[in-house]
Amino acid sequence: MGQKKKEIIKSFLLTLAAIFIMFIILFPVYYIFTVSIKPAATLATTKIELIPRNVTLDAYREVLFGFKGSKISKNFTGTIEGQAKIEDGKLYLTDGKITGAIKYGPFTGLKFEIPVSGIIFDVSTTENFQGTLKGEIEGLFVLTRMNDDGSIGFGIVREVELTSGDVNGVSVSGPMEKYVVIRNTGKAEFTAVGKFLNSVFFGYLKNSLLLATLTVLLSMIFVVPAAYAFSRMQFFSRDHILYFYLMFTQVAGGLGIAGLIALYGMIVKLGLYDKLPVLSFIYAAGSVPFNTWLLKGYIDSISPDFDEAALVDGASYLQIIRYVLLPMALPGIATVAIFAFIGGWTEFILASLLLTEKNQPLSVWIYLLMGGIGRGIDWSYFAAAALLFALPVFVMFMLAQNYIRSGLTVGGLKE
Structure with missing residues (x-):
């Protein structure tokens, strides 16, 4: 007891x-x-x-959903109406308004309405008359600033085409001459979709997703064949090459600032500065050695009898990898893919060094939010941004936790 x-x-x-x-x-x-x-x-x-x-x-x-004055330049469709006069093949709109909408796929992102006067369309009719214009238009809407009351601080409407119009029963159509400048007038309203797609957060989110996704794809292209080769094939100094592979990356990483200077010089000399795919190649190259070692350990736990049976049936090595190895090694591959994704998603130093602001990922943007550290920083905004940045990694771990657990543990077992 x-x-x-x-x-x-x-x-x-x-x-x-x-x-x-x-x-x-x-x-x-x-x-x-x-x-x-x-x-x-x-x-x-x-x-x-x-x-x-x-x-x-x-x-x-x-x-x-915060619109921080990011420039919007999108095609729109809408309507135009007002008092018009037609003389010598030109339509003069003296007092009217343009109502338009910007679409993002099937979703409406932005609606706007602006008063217009003194604009001119080149139309095909030769008659001279006046009346009320009602028509449909399409063109390009540029928005650079919105006021707090919802009015348009500064914008431009250009490349407008009157696709179909009616003035006192007469059909008219044609392009608009010049462009319309909007200053502190009219009104614009974002939908939830429009606010998100035009937020500062979404701009950096696209860059992060592109970087991380390319890193995963490039890593898988090299890691899977390399891990299979180290696990199944016999060649001179196989184990020594793998260990040297790992040691070399650690030594290179330990060079620190010297390595960054050399890398920066090479990228600039080759004209590859500010290129997102190039940074993905660098991330993938850094993740390949460790991930190859990790996946090799998992493939070692899979009986080679399956490979031999496939070879007897006439399968090539690529077919063995595709039809035999990939389905059976899915937990290990998922683990490697998540590690590669995290590396591309969270890396900060190279992204801040080799990319300009428009191409930088979320990790750099969150650091830039700290530029105003002190009493002036909005800590609730910073905390929300940081948690949203961490959310994709957390969700991936939750969805793939069984694969990760299996990928990390089975590879360490010996038969």
């Missing part, structure tokens, strides 16, 4: 220790979350509150 009591106490103490360690690990994440849902949070005034008061999602709305 005494031994059982000791075991219970021991289990209870170990459980408390585990809970305490988990609390220490997760508390910073929880605290960032509480800051992100507060109405206003600054470094000087934020208090540690385990249960926040006045909860709001304004910071997340601002990150995801």
